[in-house]
Amino acid sequence: MIPSSFTYKRADSASEALDLAAEYGDDAKFLAGGHSLLPLMKLRLAAPEVIIDLGGLRDLSYVTDQGSYVAIGALTRHHDVEHSEVLGREVPLLAHAAGQVGDPQIRHRGTIGGSVAHADPASDLPAVLLALDATLVARGADGAREIGIGDFFQGLFETALEPDELLTEIRVPKPASAGAWSFQKFTQRAIDWAIVGCAVQGGNVALVNMGGTPLRAAATEAALAGGAGPAEAAAHAAEGTSPADDIRATRAYREHLARVLVSRALTEANSRS
Amino acid sequence: MKVDLTVNGKDITADVEDRMLLVHFLRDVADLTATNVGCDTTSCGACTVLLDGESVKSCTVLAAQASGHQVTTVEGLATNGEMHPVQRAFHNEHGLQCGFCTPGMVMAIVSLLEENPHPTEEQVRNGLEGNLCRCTGYHNIVRAALAAAEVSS
Numbered sequence: 001m002i003p004s005s006f007t008y009k010r011a012d013s014a015s016e017a018l019d020l021a022a023e024y025g026d027d028a029k030f031l032a033g034g035h036s037l038l039p040l041m042k043l044r045l046a047a048p049e050v051i052i053d054l055g056g057l058r059d060l061s062y063v064t065d066q067g068s069y070v071a072i073g074a075l076t077r078h079h080d081v082e083h084s085e086v087l088g089r090e091v092p093l094l095a096h097a098a099g100q101v102g103d104p105q106i107r108h109r110g111t112i113g114g115s116v117a118h119a120d121p122a123s124d125l126p127a128v129l130l131a132l133d134a135t136l137v138a139r140g141a142d143g144a145r146e147i148g149i150g151d152f153f154q155g156l157f158e159t160a161l162e163p164d165e166l167l168t169e170i171r172v173p174k175p176a177s178a179g180a181w182s183f184q185k186f187t188q189r190a191i192d193w194a195i196v197g198c199a200v201q202g203g204n205v206a207l208v209n210m211g212g213t214p215l216r217a218a219a220t221e222a223a224l225a226g227g228a229g230p231a232e233a234a235a236h237a238a239e240g241t242s243p244a245d246d247i248r249a250t251r252a253y254r255e256h257l258a259r260v261l262v263s264r265a266l267t268e269a270n271s272r273s
Numbered sequence: 274m275k276v277d278l279t280v281n282g283k284d285i286t287a288d289v290e291d292r293m294l295l296v297h298f299l300r301d302v303a304d305l306t307a308t309n310v311g312c313d314t315t316s317c318g319a320c321t322v323l324l325d326g327e328s329v330k331s332c333t334v335l336a337a338q339a340s341g342h343q344v345t346t347v348e349g350l351a352t353n354g355e356m357h358p359v360q361r362a363f364h365n366e367h368g369l370q371c372g373f374c375t376p377g378m379v380m381a382i383v384s385l386l387e388e389n390p391h392p393t394e395e396q397v398r399n400g401l402e403g404n405l406c407r408c409t410g411y412h413n414i415v416r417a418a419l420a421a422a423e424v425s426s
Contacts, residue, residue, distance in 0.1 A: 053338060
């Protein structure tokens, strides 16, 4: 399978990427690691006329300790997030989850920013960052702005980013109790997208693939805040969700998985803290 | 567009379509046909090569993205007619049946051992999660990886 024809442009800096985006507008798509976009282009589910390759923007690949939060460059690969010492110490949930994305080859190419900006609800890291209350930094022609992750995901593959904005950094506040985390996902084969997954950090619980966007399990979080134990709180995990009914699983099965995985995750997070 | 890749140590410059995938560049332009196209959907790993020393699935990388970078295929592993330790271990442990997944398996293991020279069996199995063997001959492939690690230590 070969993508339909497009014009390839390589950006050597964030400013050059933004200039190219302004020049080509809606006809263009940014390409980071390409492991979400290229498969869609090969299936002709996406057919951008211009590809702006961000692979040369090495200065957007970093993980730095900023005191109260950890700053991660948008082009940091999953492999580098997984092996980051700073994240392993301060935000082990994120380091662990990055190591669960796809397979080693995919983690050598895929980036955290690409994964977030692509906004696939079946993707692991968007839900993990939702559980971590991350803040995203987007740069446009008029400068940079911060977007809370709760406002970022607006629908299936839809985000708060403007067409001429580039996601440049992910800021993850250091969790008060970094050890109280868990990441669970259920897949048919090792490298598949999650049928359902969940991320727990302290009292925050986020769900993978339980709706058009990653979701916080609000009813479970409320039950936890009210003093409920893992099993009791997890019974509410599917409330307020709208999972798909598809070839992989029925809606009822996904709701069941959400309750089971959240229960396991809360139990594991409790045992670690 | 013009791309310029170093493949197995050799500079290859070519004028290709912007949309050309790395695997097609290797097979059709560089004439290196050991790298197979399997599933073509980033799942099976048959097309695994090294890009700047790290394993990638060449069906999901554009030749343009690899321009200016180093690519190694299984044809580039042997030195002076001597098989690479991972190739030798596949031979000794009979790490293949039909052979279709083998070039990708070998390259994935070369990358794995580069990152973790002394993996446990579990680490090898997890490290090969992106490579499928439809003969289901995984046991000897894992043995080959462990034997290669042993030889290199």
